[in-house]
Amino acid sequence: MVLIAGLAVDAMRAEDIPEVQAIEREVFLTPWPKNAYQRELLQNRAARYLVLRQADVIRGYGGLWQVGEEAHVTTIGVRRQDQGQGLGRALFAALLCQAYELGARWVTLEVRASNDAAIHLYERFRFKIIGRRRGYYTDDGEDALVMWSDNLHAPGFKENFSALLTGLDVAGVGSPPPAEYPVR
Numbered sequence: 041m042v043l044i045a046g047l048a049v050d051a052m053r054a055e056d057i058p059e060v061q062a063i064e065r066e067v068f069l070t071p072w073p074k075n076a077y078q079r080e081l082l083q084n085r086a087a088r089y090l091v092l093r094q095a096d097v098i099r100g101y102g103g104l105w106q107v108g109e110e111a112h113v114t115t116i117g118v119r120r121q122d123q124g125q126g127l128g129r130a131l132f133a134a135l136l137c138q139a140y141e142l143g144a145r146w147v148t149l150e151v152r153a154s155n156d157a158a159i160h161l162y163e164r165f166r167f168k169i170i171g172r173r174r175g176y177y178t179d180d181g182e183d184a185l186v187m188w189s190d191n192l193h194a195p196g197f198k199e200n201f202s203a204l205l206t207g208l209d210v211a212g213v214g215s216p217p218p219a220e221y222p223v224r
């Protein structure tokens with residue numbers, strides 16, 4: 041159970057970008073280029089970006105793209121001092137709720153092969169490693185692991201996700217998955 045009072049997930053706005061970039065510089069080896077978030081928020085209709093706030097301070101953020109029936113998680117980060125308290129779990133759950141809302145059937149992402157914390161987080165949501173991209177990260181040549189969810193509507197995946205969602209006391213994370221595939 042994530043029990044930090046006053047946490048809320050919200051859509052990222054243009055005025056959040058400097059705070060998000062400050063977290064990004066803290067937790068990523070190579071932050072996105074300066075105007076990348078601006079472009080994502082203003083021009084990419086297939087993108088959804090979220091922030092996790094507490095007492096007006098952004099503690100973490102994440103985003104995804106819809107690509108046909110898939111959702112690609114593009115980024116997720118939690119302030120270093122706030123890590124290990126379940127905030128990443130809350131954010132990732134919120135991203136998956138967005139994926140359900142968008143009608144995605146699968147979610148995929150890339151993660152550094154050495155990133156145990158992130159891999160563990162995704163495995164909690166029943167994501168599986170299905171491949172490796174050698175030398176994917178150009179800054180240091182590290183391999184990326186490619187992870188996929190099961191079909192988002194597979195009973196086992198849904199049950200696990202709903203159970204994780206029930207354990208979150210964070211406003212705005214989203215609703216449990218729909219019973220049926222959304223009609224589009």
Ligand SMILES: CC(C)(COP(=O)(O)OP(=O)(O)OC[C@H]1O[C@@H](n2cnc3c(N)ncnc32)[C@H](O)[C@@H]1OP(=O)(O)O)[C@@H](O)C(=O)NCCC(=O)NCCS
Binds near residue numbers: 115126128
């Ligand atoms: C990955 C990240 C978002 C996770 O956020 P977090 O708030 O620390 O994660 P949580 O506290 O919700 O923990 C999630 C799970 O990971 C586990 N975990 C946390 N740190 C860990 C570590 N160093 N090694 C292994 N597992 C770890 C937790 O125990 C928890 O597992 P549980 O649910 O079984 O108890 C955060 O570490 C981060 O911002 N890292 C830097 C940016 C990054 O690497 N992003 C991912 C890019 S793919």
